[in-house]
Amino acid sequence: xxxxxxxxxxxxxxxxxxxxxxxxxxxxxxxxxxxxxxxxxxxxxxxxxxxxxxxxxxxxxxxxxxxxxxxxxxxxxxxxxxxxxxxxxxxxxxxxxxxxxxxxxxxxxxxxxxxxxxxxxxxxxxxxxxxxxxxxxxxxxxxxxxxxxxxxxxxxxxxxxxxxxxxxxxxxxxxxxxxxxxxxxxxxxxxxxxxxxxxxxxxxxxxxxxxxxxxxxxxxxxxxxxxxxxxxxxxxxxxxxxxxxxxxxxxxxxxxxxxxxxxxxxxxxxxxxxxxxxxxxxxxxxxxxxxxxxxxxxxxxxxxxxxxxxxxxx
Amino acid sequence: xxxxxxxxxxxxxxxxxxxxxxxxxxxxxxxxxxxxxxxxxxxxxxxxxxxxxxxxxxxxxxxxxxxxxxxxxxxxxxxxxxxxxxxxxxxxxxxxxxxxxxxxxxxxxxxxxxxxxxxxxxxxxxxxxxxxxxxxxxxxxxxxxxxxxxxxxxxxxxxxxxxxxxxxxxxxxxxxxxxxxxxxxxxxxxxxxxxxxxxxxxxxxxxxxxxxxxxxxxxxxxxxxxxxxxxxxxxxxxxxxxxxxxxxxxxxxxxxxxxxxxxxxxxxxxxxxxxxxxxxxxxxxxxxxxxxxxxxxxxxxxxxxxxxxxxxxxxxxxxxxxxxxxxxxxxxxxxxxxxxxxxxxxxxxxxxx
Amino acid sequence: xxxxxxxxxxxxxxxxxxxxxxxxxxxxxxxxxxxxxxxxxxxxxxxxxxxxxxxxxxxxxxxxxxxxxxxxxxxxxxxxxxxxxxxxxxxxxxxxxxxxxxxxxxxxxxxxxxxxxxxxxxxxxxxxxxxxxxxxxxxxxxxxxxxxxxxxxxxxxxxxxxxxxxxxxxxxxxxxxxxxxxxxxxxxxxxxxxxxxxxxxxxxxxxxxxxxxxxxxxxxxxxxxxxxxxxxxxxxxxxxxxxxxxxxxxxxxxxxxxxxxxxxxxxxxxxxxxxxxxxxxxxxxxxxxxxxxxxxxxxxxxxxxx
Numbered sequence: 001x002x003x004x005x006x007x008x009x010x011x012x013x014x015x016x017x018x019x020x021x022x023x024x025x026x027x028x029x030x031x032x033x034x035x036x037x038x039x040x041x042x043x044x045x046x047x048x049x050x051x052x053x054x055x056x057x058x059x060x061x062x063x064x065x066x067x068x069x070x071x072x073x074x075x076x077x078x079x080x081x082x083x084x085x086x087x088x089x090x091x092x093x094x095x096x097x098x099x100x101x102x103x104x105x106x107x108x109x110x111x112x113x114x115x116x117x118x119x120x121x122x123x124x125x126x127x128x129x130x131x132x133x134x135x136x137x138x139x140x141x142x143x144x145x146x147x148x149x150x151x152x153x154x155x156x157x158x159x160x161x162x163x164x165x166x167x168x169x170x171x172x173x174x175x176x177x178x179x180x181x182x183x184x185x186x187x188x189x190x191x192x193x194x195x196x197x198x199x200x201x202x203x204x205x206x207x208x209x210x211x212x213x214x215x216x217x218x219x220x221x222x223x224x225x226x227x228x229x230x231x232x233x234x235x236x237x238x239x240x241x242x243x244x245x246x247x248x249x250x251x252x253x254x255x256x257x258x259x260x261x262x263x264x265x266x267x268x269x270x271x272x273x274x275x276x277x278x279x280x281x282x283x284x285x286x287x288x289x290x291x292x293x294x295x296x297x298x299x300x301x302x303x304x305x306x307x308x309x310x311x312x313x314x
Numbered sequence: 315x316x317x318x319x320x321x322x323x324x325x326x327x328x329x330x331x332x333x334x335x336x337x338x339x340x341x342x343x344x345x346x347x348x349x350x351x352x353x354x355x356x357x358x359x360x361x362x363x364x365x366x367x368x369x370x371x372x373x374x375x376x377x378x379x380x381x382x383x384x385x386x387x388x389x390x391x392x393x394x395x396x397x398x399x400x401x402x403x404x405x406x407x408x409x410x411x412x413x414x415x416x417x418x419x420x421x422x423x424x425x426x427x428x429x430x431x432x433x434x435x436x437x438x439x440x441x442x443x444x445x446x447x448x449x450x451x452x453x454x455x456x457x458x459x460x461x462x463x464x465x466x467x468x469x470x471x472x473x474x475x476x477x478x479x480x481x482x483x484x485x486x487x488x489x490x491x492x493x494x495x496x497x498x499x500x501x502x503x504x505x506x507x508x509x510x511x512x513x514x515x516x517x518x519x520x521x522x523x524x525x526x527x528x529x530x531x532x533x534x535x536x537x538x539x540x541x542x543x544x545x546x547x548x549x550x551x552x553x554x555x556x557x558x559x560x561x562x563x564x565x566x567x568x569x570x571x572x573x574x575x576x577x578x579x580x581x582x583x584x585x586x587x588x589x590x591x592x593x594x595x596x597x598x599x600x601x602x603x604x605x606x607x608x609x610x611x612x613x614x615x616x617x618x619x620x621x622x623x624x625x626x627x628x629x630x631x632x633x634x635x636x637x638x639x640x641x642x643x644x645x646x647x648x649x650x651x652x653x654x655x656x657x658x659x660x661x662x663x664x665x666x667x
Numbered sequence: 668x669x670x671x672x673x674x675x676x677x678x679x680x681x682x683x684x685x686x687x688x689x690x691x692x693x694x695x696x697x698x699x700x701x702x703x704x705x706x707x708x709x710x711x712x713x714x715x716x717x718x719x720x721x722x723x724x725x726x727x728x729x730x731x732x733x734x735x736x737x738x739x740x741x742x743x744x745x746x747x748x749x750x751x752x753x754x755x756x757x758x759x760x761x762x763x764x765x766x767x768x769x770x771x772x773x774x775x776x777x778x779x780x781x782x783x784x785x786x787x788x789x790x791x792x793x794x795x796x797x798x799x800x801x802x803x804x805x806x807x808x809x810x811x812x813x814x815x816x817x818x819x820x821x822x823x824x825x826x827x828x829x830x831x832x833x834x835x836x837x838x839x840x841x842x843x844x845x846x847x848x849x850x851x852x853x854x855x856x857x858x859x860x861x862x863x864x865x866x867x868x869x870x871x872x873x874x875x876x877x878x879x880x881x882x883x884x885x886x887x888x889x890x891x892x893x894x895x896x897x898x899x900x901x902x903x904x905x906x907x908x909x910x911x912x913x914x915x916x917x918x919x920x921x922x923x924x925x926x927x928x929x930x931x932x933x934x935x936x937x938x939x940x941x942x943x944x945x946x947x948x949x950x951x952x953x954x955x956x957x958x959x960x961x962x963x964x965x966x967x968x969x970x971x972x973x
Binding site: 011014016019022023026027079134137138140141142143144145146149150152157208215247248250251252254255258259269270274281285289290292293296 | 743759801802805806807808809810811812813814815817818819822842894902905906907908918921925928929932935936938939941942946947949950954
């Protein structure tokens with residue numbers, strides 16, 4: 001287990017350095033002069049030069065890279081060109097809004113998707129399975145922002161059940177929860193559809209294994225086979241599914257935040273893109289990617305706990 | 315048909331040993347089908363077999379001959395969408411096919427149990443072997459955790475796993491292939507079933523381990539007075555372990571009888587071909603190794619006559635073979651049956667050769 | 668396995684023309700008898716016809732504004748009414764199919780070509796090469812695909828080409844992971860050993876044995892990534908970062924409709940249906956292909972493609 005943890009941590013360090021590198025080159029992928037791009041068409045020669053110097057763009061590429069890496073690892077992601085605030089602080093202040101949305105959405109998705117996927121697998125080929133899979137297929141095929149619009153139209157405008165827009169940033173806890181519910185539900189439903197499909201195939205995969213047939217040949221009850229023997233095996237792929245969908249949910253949270261006019265990472269990054277505030281975009285992308293890597297790390301450790309083959313080494 | 319006849323002749327069975335009169339497991343005219351593109355495919359075709367207490371029945375044949383499917387049918391585990399469409403599976407005289415699904419489940423493990431080919435995939439990787447044995451015990455009665463553990467240790471000891479008190483908490487990946495097959499055998503015999511079906515139990519194992527596992531099976535059969543079915547395509551094993559042999563081809567039993575009868579008075583050309591495809595130690599050159607030309611029959615297009623006819627070295631071209639399905643006939647001695655029109659000629663030919 | 672086994676598995680039946688014909692018939696029936704495959708194919712064929720014949724099918728110009736006809740109710744000349752600039756909504760949707768299908772097609776082509784190659788090399792060559800590629804892919808996978816596409820489009824400016832490149836770059840690592848895991852299952856198979864034994868070069872084996880054998884899962888991946896690409900493009904367009912106006916795209920029609928959603932919900936609803944129907948078609952086709960082409964690969968695609 002210790003060596004497994006050590007390996008995972010080394011992997012983490014490599015991936016983090018990789019992320020910083022990718023973001024650095026993403027910056028460099030902008031055709032032309034980033035300083036000019038950031039300042040827009042009306043920039044003066046002097047202001048462009050000043051910005052170039054501040055961003056270190058006058059240095060050779062490898063020096064820029066090392067400087068960028070050094071700063072990134074110490075948490076210095078530059079300043080927002082628009083507000084002048086440290087980019088990292090801007091992003092971190094937006095993070096709780098996105099996290100609460102993504103985590104609530106994911107919880108709804110897991111609570112719906114995993115049981116439905118398991119049910120579908122157990123009842124493979126029956127109308128229960130067909131219905132669940134049809135609904136899930138429709139669920140993954142509608143764009144999430146469109147589902148958000150329709151939800152606002154029906155549940156806010158028509159039924160008046162939820163507030164349509166905003167997050168009640170200044171409101172009390174329960175007002176904020178009330179504002180969170182609809183966007184989280186929209187995000188959760190679309191992710192639930194993915195989770196249901198992937199859980200079903202993970203479960204079917206396990207149910208086709210030899211050891212399930214062995215258990216049947218020894219007279220073990222079907223319920224016992226499904227909910228004890230097969231489920232513990234299916235946990236590992238299901239966890240992997242949840243890990244992948246978490247990244248996906250954060251990506252889609254951008255669209256949900258825009259539709260519901262909620263503050264958060266997504267809307268911050270989008271605003272930054274439109275304002276050509278590239279330092280902020282960069283910081284947002286870095287923070288999101290790091291968050292996803294940390295989630296995957298947690299899952300990797302969980303696999304180790306669940307799967308004895310990793311725990312005891314073989 | 316000849317069922318009644320063989321019933322009468324049962325008393326004539328002169329083989330020694332106790333309790334050989336009544337079959338523990340008997341298949342009567344079993345038919346299993348899978349839905350195919352053009353109507354159902356018959357995978358198990360009118361199979362009748364008997365296994366007596368304390369005896370080993372070896373079922374041999376190429377892969378696809380229906381031997382595994384026959385016994386999956388017997389324990390009610392035909393993979394969907396296949397199903398048993400006709401026949402009887404009698405365990406101590408009671409027809410298992412008439413049981414409710416839960417009664418059938420209850421019978422598996424206690425009345426009839428099965429060990430499969432691949433021990434590496436047969437154990438659940440995320441449970442200790444003790445937990446997996448306990449799962450079998452719990453399926454057939456309530457047992458406490460400590461009771462189950464003690465029974466599991468006893469069973470591991472019974473299948474000669476060294477240091478069972480420690481091994482009981484091991485996960486499958488910590489055991490070798492041979493050890494895992496022993497664990498699977500321990501699970502299968504945990505409730506002392508009347509019949510143990512071993513489906514190529516040693517194919518996936520090393521040669522040295524193979525012998526040990528088979529010895530273990532023989533020992534358990536003796537001690538428990540179990541009836542055993544050994545599905546295999548290793549004729550060497552058959553010669554060493556079988557009391558009775560059933561040769562399957564194209565979903566049918568083409569020859570059935572005591573090991574002595576089948577080996578000494580082979581009465582079906584397919585069996586002859588099987589024997590000739592085994593390399594013998596005294597074979598001077600590799601030329602002595604004959605292989606069976608051609609393909610096993612396609613269940614989607616079985617011929618009207620004998621399924622083996624296209625590959626038969628012996629009946630080649632005779633009209634009866636092509637058009638008439640051979641009936642089971644009694645060959646050299648009582649309880650030795652063959653499904654060949656010309657088995658009588660075969661016997662002479664073989665002794666001439 | 669014993670001799671009996673080995674001998675009987677010779678491919679004698681390959682030479683039997685009757686058996687071959689039967690197998691071919693069975694294969695065709697496997698596809699035509701699979702409702703998901705059939706419906707998916709029909710939907711995509713219909714979408715393709717609509718996109719290809721847009722200029723003849725569309726009742727009006729998709730870009731012609733008409734300030735006298737703002738937010739018109741559905742009528743015979745404007746079956747889905749007009750938007751806030753007086754443009755025919757149906758015509759915009761019909762022409763919008765062109766952008767979505769183009770994005771789907773090119774993203775699949777680009778990400779499959781590179782993803783397949785990268786994944787195949789990683790899985791087949793192994794060693795340090797594989798480690799580096801896997802580390803790179805893992806890094807790329809840490810970025811949500813949509814966010815990566817968003818950032819790339821922001822960097823490159825909004826045009827059809829940059830949308831296609833951005834989405835393709837974002838999803839290539841996902842194709843590469845699938846491809847690598849498929850190749851890892853192919854690598855130990857006997858025919859690869861045999862090819863090495865008779866002295867074929869690695870490149871030769873990769874191109875003529877590994878990749879062709881990995882094609883069934885790759886085809887399934889293609890349909891899944893086309894669906895993802897179309898959804899990503901719609902998202903970018905919705906945010907105003909996709910192909911720029913006045914070119915009609917489904918995502919931008921939804922965005923235009925959003926501002927008038929309370930009194931003209933039909934505009935956004937219809938555009939969303941267009942996206943959903945196309946994506947459902949692709950997903951059905953993907954599910955159908957997955958079931959019919961190679962039942963073993965079920966677990967390899969899917970999760971990694973999000």
